[in-house]
Amino acid sequence: MKPGLVNAGDIAPFADRTAEDLGLDAVIDAMAAGDAEIAEAARAVLLAVPPGAGQVARRQAVLSDFEQRPELGRRLYDLGGRAVDAQREAARAVFFTTPETVLNRSIATLTAFVPLLRELREVAEQNRARVSSAGLTEFFATVTDQLDEAYLSSVTTLLGRLNMRGDLLVSARLGAGNESESFAVRQPLPRSRGLFRRGPAAGGPTASYKIPHGDEAGHRAVSSLRDQALAGLAGAADHSAAQVLSFFTSLRTDVAFYLGCLNLREALTARGAPVCLPAVHDAESGEFSARGLYDPSLQLRLDQPVVGNDLDADGMKLIMVTGANRGGKSTFLRSVGLAGLMAGAGLHVAATSLTTSARAGVFTHFTQDEDAGSKFDEELRRMSELTGVLGPHSLLLCNESFQSTNEREGSAVARHLVDALTETGVTVVFVTHLHELASSGYEDRDRFPALFLRADRDRSFSLRAAAPEATSHGADLWNRLRHG
Known part of the structure; x- marks a missing residue:
């Protein structure tokens, strides 16, 4: 899911020369009003390959909605910023990369994203009937349809299961040369809360081996098996976190451009100069x-x-x-x-x-x-x-x-x-x-x-x-x- 409110496209050739010759930096500075994120978005859109007349009209309609409700634009921009900050905070806690650390980082990131997605859905529900542009109407409809409470609750449940807190149950089989293959992470067996712990299920494994303290080779072997078991799961979780981050980043960039438009209009009209939508x-x-x-x-x-x-x-x-x-x-x-x-x-x-x-x-x-x-x-x-x-x-x-x-x-x-x-x-x-x-x-x-x-x-x-x-x-x- 992409916001699709701007879609800047590739930067046109000779963009830097055009910007310098026309004195575009003064316009971008007014749009940014001190915000580097808005400045970057404004420059990218202004110097991109221009869209057709239909896409321009679509952008103008979105801009008109934000003119009527500037607080809506600021809230969406803030939501995207908090998502980026959450990902950076999770990444700072990882000092080296293994499948387990990647999985834990991804779980932390996705866990932080869930309340932000819920807040975005609330914003969409509150404003869906208040906007008139096709861009915002379609975006809010997609958000409310895809991020319903049932879906977000299921995501929360799944993340709770992935957070194994040291318990890892893995199945595998022997392949060629007695090498382990076909690793699959399983849901851990529930622990007994009574006075008597349950034994293994009928037909289940009955043999166990505990690695002695100080057996470094044994611990390295188990660590290797653990990494192999978690590799696929860590990759999937990392991909999911990256997809959600990409969505929030695109939302923040798109809305940054429209906030820049409002800043520029205010800067010009404050000097008594007229502006118009062409x-x-x-x-x-x-x-x-x-x-x-x-x-x-x-x-x-x-x-x-x-x-x-x-x-x-x-x-x-x-x-x-x-x-x-x-x-x-x-x-x-x-x-x-x-x-x-x-x-x-x-x-x-x-x-x-x-x-x-x-x-x-x-x-x-x-x-x-x-x-x-x-x-x-x-x-x-x-x-x-x-x-x-x-x-x-x-x-x-x-x-x-x-x-x-x-x-x-x-x-x-x-x-x-x-x-x-x-x-x-x-x-x-x-x-x-x-x-x-x-x-x-x-x-x-x-x-x-x-x-x-x-x-x-x-x-x-x-x-x-x-x-x-x-x-x-x-x-x-x-x-x-x-x-x-």
């Missing part, structure tokens, strides 16, 4: 629009609300962003990338509203310090690696790419690349000062629809739909100085 449609829909879209990593570092931007790019495979330096272009690029990660993970996004199609991943190609000067080959190498994993419905964010060479060469390379990627279904958001690249794309926009945004020179950090123009921060500064 509308995520099928990948083929091509929808991509937003109102008040902003960079949450920047917002989390400031006390006042940051500038948001509107975006109308439905059906567009290319968004070209030009304009003045320090005008908000890179900030806008990060806002788009983080919105893509957050929407795909099923949590709130930093916007007043957002409608998007499901993405196959978010990837970045940002100018790095090592790309300066003659590092054009390094830029090409990183882009070549990216093209090996980009596919239809991927989102690629390029920030000042191919500017480590001259204008003409950089524009030509970028134009061929953008044309090839968009034709294969990749959505490209390209921030650039390569005027030749931007103007050629703008002139050809009738053949291939694209959105062109420009950061104005007034440094308002707002972007608007406009034709690209040759401008730079250096030129602006020169004009300002020349005209007084």
Whole structure:
């Protein structure tokens, strides 16, 4: 039985680079609120291969339930944590590994798990009718059906029988070469509580042998027989304990992600910034629009609300962003990338509203310090690696790419690349000062629809739909100085 509330999947390629370029650590820190377990869960889900629109909607519904009942999420998270602590406590008592110590550790672990499973069933019974999401409804139904009192009582009884307290009754037979085989642990005979002890049962064994004190070889032989007898039972008990621990660990990890979502929403709204649950449609829909879209990593570092931007790019495979330096272009690029990660993970996004199609991943190609000067080959190498994993419905964010060479060469390379990627279904958001690249794309926009945004020179950090123009921060500064 698995909770199945998140199902993060494998970490996407280039995840670390994407996280660094987009400033994701600030978002994860806000989600974690000092809890390392939540931070780990948040990072895994945000950077995982995104699910389809249906799975995103399922996560959003679970998140809405936890929004209505945050105490439910905290209780489930605490239950998972107590199970992990119980297993660690049992493991600390084992200093060396033998079948007997493995069995005793497993019994101790499972014994500690039983009241936690009973408490989980009580939580499920109390909340089954109070939640509306398919994820929590199905999970609670499974818990109440499989962890009924009859089952938990039988588990308690079985664990009591396994706790032999030194009494071990084993059957075996002689095999080839008079070697013992077919060991089977039996339930010990009940001891008499009266004045007279019962003798052996009719037809039962009548011979016995007691190993003399000091007979080390005899004790080693009996110890070996004991280990052989307990090996199968210890393995089965250890497997059972591992399965239950895996269930509780998955529950804790899944719920940790949703608690992180609530922490992030609280951190952003406390700064007066809006958040919303995005509308995520099928990948083929091509929808991509937003109102008040902003960079949450920047917002989390400031006390006042940051500038948001509107975006109308439905059906567009290319968004070209030009304009003045320090005008908000890179900030806008990060806002788009983080919105893509957050929407795909099923949590709130930093916007007043957002409608998007499901993405196959978010990837970045940002100018790095090592790309300066003659590092054009390094830029090409990183882009070549990216093209090996980009596919239809991927989102690629390029920030000042191919500017480590001259204008003409950089524009030509970028134009061929953008044309090839968009034709294969990749959505490209390209921030650039390569005027030749931007103007050629703008002139050809009738053949291939694209959105062109420009950061104005007034440094308002707002972007608007406009034709690209040759401008730079250096030129602006020169004009300002020349005209007084």
